[in-house]
Amino acid sequence: MKRNKRDSKEFSRRDFIKGTAAGAGTVALGGLGLEQAQAQGRPANWDKEADVVVVGAGATGLPAAIQAVEAGASVIVIDANSDVGGHAILSGGNVALGGGTSRQQKFGIKDSPDLLFADLTDWSVVEPNGFPDYRYNDKEVIRAFADNSATTFEWLVAHGVIFVDKVPDTLGGHATGNSAPRENHAAPMAWTQVQTGVPVSAERRETTSSGVGLIRPLEASARKLGVQILLEHKMTSLLRENPTSGRVLGIAATNQGKTVNIRARKGVILGTGGHSSNVNLRRIFDPRLTEEYQVAGEPYSFQDGSGELAAMAIGASLWGAYNQVGEFGQPVTKAGWIGCQYGYVNLSWQPDSPFFHLARATGLSVKDYQDAILVNQAGSRFYDETQGQFTANNYNELKSYIPGSYLNAANVKYSPANFINAALAGTGEATNGGGPIWAIFDADAVKRENWTVAPPHVDIAGGYFFMAGSVEELARKIVNKYQKKQMLPEALRSTVDRYNSFVDAGKDADFGKAAPKYKIQTPPFYAAWATPVVHDSRSGLRINSKCQVVDLNGNVIPGLYCGGESAGGFSLHGLARCTVQGRIAAKNAAAETAKA
Numbered sequence: 001m002k003r004n005k006r007d008s009k010e011f012s013r014r015d016f017i018k019g020t021a022a023g024a025g026t027v028a029l030g031g032l033g034l035e036q037a038q039a040q041g042r043p044a045n046w047d048k049e050a051d052v053v054v055v056g057a058g059a060t061g062l063p064a065a066i067q068a069v070e071a072g073a074s075v076i077v078i079d080a081n082s083d084v085g086g087h088a089i090l091s092g093g094n095v096a097l098g099g100g101t102s103r104q105q106k107f108g109i110k111d112s113p114d115l116l117f118a119d120l121t122d123w124s125v126v127e128p129n130g131f132p133d134y135r136y137n138d139k140e141v142i143r144a145f146a147d148n149s150a151t152t153f154e155w156l157v158a159h160g161v162i163f164v165d166k167v168p169d170t171l172g173g174h175a176t177g178n179s180a181p182r183e184n185h186a187a188p189m190a191w192t193q194v195q196t197g198v199p200v201s202a203e204r205r206e207t208t209s210s211g212v213g214l215i216r217p218l219e220a221s222a223r224k225l226g227v228q229i230l231l232e233h234k235m236t237s238l239l240r241e242n243p244t245s246g247r248v249l250g251i252a253a254t255n256q257g258k259t260v261n262i263r264a265r266k267g268v269i270l271g272t273g274g275h276s277s278n279v280n281l282r283r284i285f286d287p288r289l290t291e292e293y294q295v296a297g298e299p300y301s302f303q304d305g306s307g308e309l310a311a312m313a314i315g316a317s318l319w320g321a322y323n324q325v326g327e328f329g330q331p332v333t334k335a336g337w338i339g340c341q342y343g344y345v346n347l348s349w350q351p352d353s354p355f356f357h358l359a360r361a362t363g364l365s366v367k368d369y370q371d372a373i374l375v376n377q378a379g380s381r382f383y384d385e386t387q388g389q390f391t392a393n394n395y396n397e398l399k400s401y402i403p404g405s406y407l408n409a410a411n412v413k414y415s416p417a418n419f420i421n422a423a424l425a426g427t428g429e430a431t432n433g434g435g436p437i438w439a440i441f442d443a444d445a446v447k448r449e450n451w452t453v454a455p456p457h458v459d460i461a462g463g464y465f466f467m468a469g470s471v472e473e474l475a476r477k478i479v480n481k482y483q484k485k486q487m488l489p490e491a492l493r494s495t496v497d498r499y500n501s502f503v504d505a506g507k508d509a510d511f512g513k514a515a516p517k518y519k520i521q522t523p524p525f526y527a528a529w530a531t532p533v534v535h536d537s538r539s540g541l542r543i544n545s546k547c548q549v550v551d552l553n554g555n556v557i558p559g560l561y562c563g564g565e566s567a568g569g570f571s572l573h574g575l576a577r578c579t580v581q582g583r584i585a586a587k588n589a590a591a592e593t594a595k596a
Ligand SMILES: Cc1cc2nc3c(=O)[nH]c(=O)nc-3n(C[C@H](O)[C@H](O)[C@H](O)COP(=O)(O)OP(=O)(O)OC[C@H]3O[C@@H](n4cnc5c(N)ncnc54)[C@H](O)[C@@H]3O)c2cc1C
Pocket: 055, 056, 057, 058, 059, 060, 061, 078, 079, 080, 081, 084, 085, 086, 087, 088, 089, 090, 091, 092, 093, 094, 095, 096, 172, 233, 234, 235, 236, 271, 272, 273, 274, 296, 297, 298, 301, 302, 304, 306, 307, 344, 346, 347, 536, 563, 564, 565, 566, 573, 574, 575, 576, 578
């Protein structure tokens, strides 16, 4: 990347040392001043080395590793977890690759890199809640994605991913573009699912979609090609020649309490999966996202932001920060499973999973929100429980679509269907975050929903599910580490009484829930954790079209690459941008001249 005028006026630590008497007078060590040598990230010894070191074995890292080997590089992949896959292995396996894939062509769908680029940079597409899906995307980043999207589809197929043989659609899509259907679905085949501990039923293996169908074939392909995968190795820092200048030389990681220094002769690729689980980091973008909000993908994989933080520590810039707070798609979602800590709608933990002891309960799925009310930690209702969550633009959602025209706004009907914001608003006190949200219901609702209100369905021991003989007693029983104030018994009693009066009246005078149907009146009464869940990281490190990481002065950090949820400038949800950017990063890293 060229330095712009402003950048060229700035000077680096290296320039400073060169230009001062102190710098000139220091003892030369291998051609470098002493001060510089001390400041270097070069460790006393390297424990391992490869041309390309990939951090994270998820949707970005595995494609990066394979692509780098194909480009002639030796590759080490490390992952902090005890297995590969990150969020991707838990995912729905819906992969939004378009731009003219063979699958699109087979079904007569017209698409091209230019159309994909135009779609994903169209400022004029706005959601009914007022948020623009594509306005804050970085055109350089999107152009690179658009140009490599179709080839990545073919490449994944060549590496063993079996996509369900059907016309691309919009299922699982968030901000995939208005002009063509682009979602492809990775078939889970006979792979065991992490969240259930078993494969999907034989009749669904080739017809449904799941992240194992993407990750396990890629893992197999990587291993076959000789990629070294080191599990339970967590990167703790990036090692750079100087604190904020020079090449990235490698990484420091920990494994079983020991430091492992891994040298990257050509480059380091960060595929660490974003920062949604890091409360302090996510609150830079949205102060409301306090600690009570769990994250989709937990407790298997935590997006702790360690990639972004390590890169920022050596000078990297964040990018496209607006996208992180844009309320489109599923940045924050309504809990799909209640009565358990980890309630992301598309992730159902089952007792056979080897990770179930971390999740502790399957949760209850609410078929009809006429069966429960939702209250905040003060015991007050705050919205129409039947409302959904954020939408995001996909194929044909904006009808009479005129690319790039303000006239599109005429086709969008503003809708306040914004359950999440009401939940996050909490009680209006001077504290950020809304606090826990509890679903309140009675024994009749349990019958109607056909719920089993006992472990392993609900997490009683963890404090995510309570029952009592009266509404008042229920309020008193709610004790949970995120419930900062005791719910007042009379407050919950009053909320339930008022709601029951709405059922008699056939009208919700407070929040407009359509014809409230059922009173909450038959003991026992229940309170189930139903707090919103945080999802994607849609902003991250600044990258350019080669997926090189860029610093705060606008300069490339030599030897450092990033893709996927840890990279910024792109609001597309999920797997497609990760797989594409992993490949782009790897091609460019592998093409670097190896450093001795
Ligand atoms: C339940 C669920 C369903 C989803 N469904 C879909 C879907 O259908 N379609 C879609 O497009 N997207 C979906 N997504 C989103 C998609 O899975 C993610 O966007 C994608 O996996 C992100 O890829 P990534 O490479 O950035 O991170 P990940 O796939 O999460 O991989 C990151 C890896 O890096 C490792 N790591 C992190 N920090 C370090 C460190 N310091 N040192 C070493 N290793 C580290 C992690 O352990 C992890 O294995 C879903 C997500 C979830 C949770």
